[in-house]
Amino acid sequence: MVVVVKVKIIGPREEVKEVDVDKVTVGELLRKLGLLSSEYIVIKNNIVIVEDELIRDGDEIIVYPVKSGG
Amino acid sequence: MKLSNEEIERYDRQIGVIGLENQLKLKNASVLVVGLGGLGSVASYYLVSAGIGRLILVDNEVVELSNLQRQILYTVDDLGRKKALVAKERLSKLNPNVEIIVYPEKFTLELGSRLVDQVDVIVDALDNWETRFLLDKLAFKHKKPLVHAGVEGFHGQLTTIIPGKTPCLRCIFHVEKPVRRKINVVATTPGVLGVLEVCEVIKLITGIGEVLANKILVYNGLTNSFDIVEIKSSDCKICYE
Ligand SMILES: [Zn+2]
Numbered sequence: 001m002v003v004v005v006k007v008k009i010i011g012p013r014e015e016v017k018e019v020d021v022d023k024v025t026v027g028e029l030l031r032k033l034g035l036l037s038s039e040y041i042v043i044k045n046n047i048v049i050v051e052d053e054l055i056r057d058g059d060e061i062i063v064y065p066v067k068s069g070g
Numbered sequence: 071m072k073l074s075n076e077e078i079e080r081y082d083r084q085i086g087v088i089g090l091e092n093q094l095k096l097k098n099a100s101v102l103v104v105g106l107g108g109l110g111s112v113a114s115y116y117l118v119s120a121g122i123g124r125l126i127l128v129d130n131e132v133v134e135l136s137n138l139q140r141q142i143l144y145t146v147d148d149l150g151r152k153k154a155l156v157a158k159e160r161l162s163k164l165n166p167n168v169e170i171i172v173y174p175e176k177f178t179l180e181l182g183s184r185l186v187d188q189v190d191v192i193v194d195a196l197d198n199w200e201t202r203f204l205l206d207k208l209a210f211k212h213k214k215p216l217v218h219a220g221v222e223g224f225h226g227q228l229t230t231i232i233p234g235k236t237p238c239l240r241c242i243f244h245v246e247k248p249v250r251r252k253i254n255v256v257a258t259t260p261g262v263l264g265v266l267e268v269c270e271v272i273k274l275i276t277g278i279g280e281v282l283a284n285k286i287l288v289y290n291g292l293t294n295s296f297d298i299v300e301i302k303s304s305d306c307k308i309c310y311e
Contacts, residue, residue, distance in 0.1 A: 069108070
């Protein structure tokens with residue numbers, strides 16, 4: 001089965017991507033988007049989800065950058 | 071300790087909001103600020119102006135020209151001088167009622183172990199995850215609240231860590247291999263986040279309002295958005311390690 005998730009990436013170039021995936025974890029999704037998992041937090045239904053959590057068909061995901069500067 | 075007449079006049083507009091008793095709570099509180107860059111300049115400035123009684127500042131670096139775009143504690147006269155020493159001078163002039171103790175040295179486990187125990191709240195104004203996670207460990211060991219912020223570009227995030235109530239920074243951000251790189255930032259971003267860090271400190275000390283416990287505020291200066299996302303409580307194994 002193919003899972004379609006809408007991913008909104010917050011950042012300098014804000015974008016919404018639709019990703020076709022076959023049942024993925026948060027970590028795999030980030031890799032698919034070419035994002036480093038250490039630099040982003042992933043939110044589903046306004047809640048931060050961890051890297052090994054599964055993303056399902058129709059999920060709306062927001063990806064926020066984590067900033068390290070002071 | 072009581073407030074002097076000078077203090078009552080100085081904090082008049084704030085006492086009008088939080089009350090005399092809470093102003094006294096601020097005076098009787100100690101806060102540790104680690105890092106005196108963009109966030110730390112702003113955070114320490116407002117902690118001192120707001121009337122925190124005792125402030126401990128740690129930073130090992132000297133003032134450079136490229137700091138002045140955002141690190142508002144320093145001027146061209148301070149180039150080459152230790153930030154912690156300049157900060158003490160400047161902040162003492164702003165509010166001589168505040169006891170300011172500075173450590174112009176690197177924040178290490180050894181130094182941190184001595185300092186964290188002496189304060190009520192810790193402010194993370196660091197520029198790297200390595201030292202942040204060290205501070206996070208100490209906060210959990212000594213059960214002290216830690217206000218975290220991080221900035222880059224027009225973006226930043228803020229959260230308040232409370233041992234026993236929230237997961238630790240390491241759990242939330244699980245940055246596995248922290249990389250140190252040059253971080254570019256717009257002048258106003260550490261200003262916004264540094265001020266919000268102090269607002270968290272004031273709420274933690276006085277008990278007024280709501281702090282960002284189990285919540286992350288994500289700031290986007292390009293769109294003027296402040297999003298608040300929730301953190302699921304996790305059964306973290308490393309928090310108290
Ligand atoms: Zn933890």
